[in-house]
Amino acid sequence: MAARSFLYGGDSGGFNSALLTNKRAPSSSSKPLDSFFISGSSHSLGSRSMVSFEDGGNGSAGRTLFQTFDQEDIGDDEYDDYFHHPEKKRRLKADQVQFLEKSFETENKLEPERKIQLAKDLGLQPRQIAIWFQNRRARWKTKQLEKDYNILQESYNILKANYENLLQEKEKLKSEVLDLNDKLLLQETEKGTSDSSSTKSQSEPLQQEQIADCVNDEDVSKTSINNIAVNGVESILEQGDSSYMFDQDHSDESLDEDDNFGKMFVTPVSGYMLPKIESGDYPELDAVNSCYLGFPGHDQDQDQDQSFGFWSLLS
DNA sequence: TTGTGTTTTATTGCCTCC
DNA sequence: GGAGGCAATAAAACACAA
Numbered sequence: 001m002a003a004r005s006f007l008y009g010g011d012s013g014g015f016n017s018a019l020l021t022n023k024r025a026p027s028s029s030s031k032p033l034d035s036f037f038i039s040g041s042s043h044s045l046g047s048r049s050m051v052s053f054e055d056g057g058n059g060s061a062g063r064t065l066f067q068t069f070d071q072e073d074i075g076d077d078e079y080d081d082y083f084h085h086p087e088k089k090r091r092l093k094a095d096q097v098q099f100l101e102k103s104f105e106t107e108n109k110l111e112p113e114r115k116i117q118l119a120k121d122l123g124l125q126p127r128q129i130a131i132w133f134q135n136r137r138a139r140w141k142t143k144q145l146e147k148d149y150n151i152l153q154e155s156y157n158i159l160k161a162n163y164e165n166l167l168q169e170k171e172k173l174k175s176e177v178l179d180l181n182d183k184l185l186l187q188e189t190e191k192g193t194s195d196s197s198s199t200k201s202q203s204e205p206l207q208q209e210q211i212a213d214c215v216n217d218e219d220v221s222k223t224s225i226n227n228i229a230v231n232g233v234e235s236i237l238e239q240g241d242s243s244y245m246f247d248q249d250h251s252d253e254s255l256d257e258d259d260n261f262g263k264m265f266v267t268p269v270s271g272y273m274l275p276k277i278e279s280g281d282y283p284e285l286d287a288v289n290s291c292y293l294g295f296p297g298h299d300q301d302q303d304q305d306q307s308f309g310f311w312s313l314l315s
Numbered sequence: 316t317t318g319t320g321t322t323t324t325a326t327t328g329c330c331t332c333c
Numbered sequence: 334g335g336a337g338g339c340a341a342t343a344a345a346a347c348a349c350a351a
Contacts, residue, residue, distance in 0.1 A: 089324050089345045097323095109338090131325060134338075139322095141339095 092132070096122050100129070104136050
């Protein structure tokens with residue numbers, strides 16, 4: 001991309017009004033010395049800074065915090081330096097940045113009146129104010145995305161740890177069942193009667209089937225859970241609608257039962273909408289849970305409420 | 316001093332809204 | 334169609350290690 005900067009061309013009395021109304025001012029309008037004559041350029045800026053707070057940032061009425069450049073105020077070398085590097089970028093002074101930061105905290109969008117006022121107060125071009133806010137919003141967004149990513153990463157890790165615990169528990173219970181089955185068989189064998197086979201527990205074949213089902217489901221479930229968690233993270237990263245970024249209030253959306261919002265939740269930091277995973281949405285996850293539920297006398301509701309907190313974690 | 320990575324300022328192009 | 338927003342990007346300014 002061509003990077004011919006025009007900065008803030010205009011006459012020495014102020015800024016080029018065309019640049020305020022037309023943000024696509026052609027680069028050709030930039031004259032070599034234009035950027036030197038930015039309204040409010042001053043001395044005492046260090047070597048290159050474009051602006052300074054002459055009054056210490058008290059913002060007294062009727063006076064900008066930024067003074068008009070005057071050749072008499074700076075040394076010849078510096079003056080010469082400006083002439084020979086007319087388009088150098090100049091960083092804002094710390095005080096100016098602080099002022100803008102405070103303003104940004106109040107409201108991260110910039111209405112025209114506020115822009116003009118800030119420009120007056122700081123002795124900058126309104127366009128500079130707009131650009132600063134735009135860049136600041138971009139930085140803010142990046143940070144929020146990082147935070148959301150970290151939150152999701154943490155959730156994923158918890159989910160994964162829970163899943164692994166779940167598998168361990170399942171193995172333990174499975175071996176208990178096998179053990180009990182062995183004992184049962186042993187007992188019945190000890191009875192040694194000829195009709196023992198007909199009095200054999202009817203529940204046994206069913207339990208063995210269930211165990212087999214659980215074993216078969218295991219790999220599928222593991223893959224599915226991982227996919228769900230990973231997709232959750234990816235969906236945030238791929239979320240392109242920035243309209244959420246500065247829209248603070250999504251509380252109503254998550255309560256709407258008539259559309260998909262009813263199954264969404266809002267990420268805590270950036271306010272992204274993500275699908276809320278519930279029991280029944282992913283049969284593979286239910287299959288994992290169901291492995292506990294086939295035993296005689298086992299309380300399913302209790303199991304879902306207790307120990308692993310599997311669904312509560314997801315929702 | 317210099318090379319290199321990061322941050323900040325500014326431009327460009329595209330999109331949306333009124 | 335103009336104004337303003339955002340993403341992508343360039344380039345200056347800055348920080349810092351070697």
